[in-house]
Amino acid sequence: MDKPGVFGMGTDIVEVHRIQGLADRWEGKFLDRVFCSEELDYCLPAINRYERLAGRFAAKEAVIKALGRRVPWKSIKVLPNEQGKPLVHLSSSTAVEELRRSGVHVSISHTERYATATALCVRRRDRKTDEETG
Numbered sequence: 001m002d003k004p005g006v007f008g009m010g011t012d013i014v015e016v017h018r019i020q021g022l023a024d025r026w027e028g029k030f031l032d033r034v035f036c037s038e039e040l041d042y043c044l045p046a047i048n049r050y051e052r053l054a055g056r057f058a059a060k061e062a063v064i065k066a067l068g069r070r071v072p073w074k075s076i077k078v079l080p081n082e083q084g085k086p087l088v089h090l091s092s093s094t095a096v097e098e099l100r101r102s103g104v105h106v107s108i109s110h111t112e113r114y115a116t117a118t119a120l121c122v123r124r125r126d127r128k129t130d131e132e133t134g
């Protein structure tokens with residue numbers, strides 16, 4: 001049985017204007033390919049919408065690096081909790097099923113020019129094993 005603890009880390013930095021350029025050039029296609037509707041509902045109404053989108057893009061890349069394998073963009077959803085803290089939701093697609101027992105944490109920061117994110121994968125304690133071992 002694998003021990004609980006950090007087993008992956010990833011980071012990414014994105015130029016905000018690049019994300020704005022892709023969004024403008026491909027209109028809805030780029031956004032729909034990369035982001036889930038809840039992510040778009042969070043980012044698009046904001047004045048700094050491209051910073052938010054770039055932050056989420058960086059977060060997805062950071063999660064992929066932390067997981068150590070490329071998974072579909074939309075299988076990683078990054079949404080804020082009530083305090084604004086970004087939480088990662090991995091979809092139940094087969095691509096990430098084996099990773100769903102892991103907790104993935106991200107932190108995002110952005111300015112007008114750059115967005116950056118860092119992700120950590122933490123293997124959860126196996127409750128059954130804990131109960132078995134007391």
Ligand SMILES: CC(C)(COP(=O)(O)OP(=O)(O)OC[C@H]1O[C@@H](n2cnc3c(N)ncnc32)[C@H](O)[C@@H]1OP(=O)(O)O)[C@@H](O)C(=O)NCCC(=O)NCCS
Nearest residue numbers: 051052053055056080082083084085086107108109110111
């Ligand atoms: C959270 C906070 C530190 C963000 O700092 P900032 O310099 O304004 O902005 P940054 O560009 O560095 O970071 C913005 C990102 O921080 C993240 N963030 C927001 N609230 C957060 C929180 N409570 N905890 C962790 N991350 C948070 C979000 O991902 C946000 O990006 P988004 O707007 O695209 O969703 C700032 O809003 C703050 O001080 N809030 C009030 C106090 C607070 O909630 N503190 C908790 C964290 S210690």
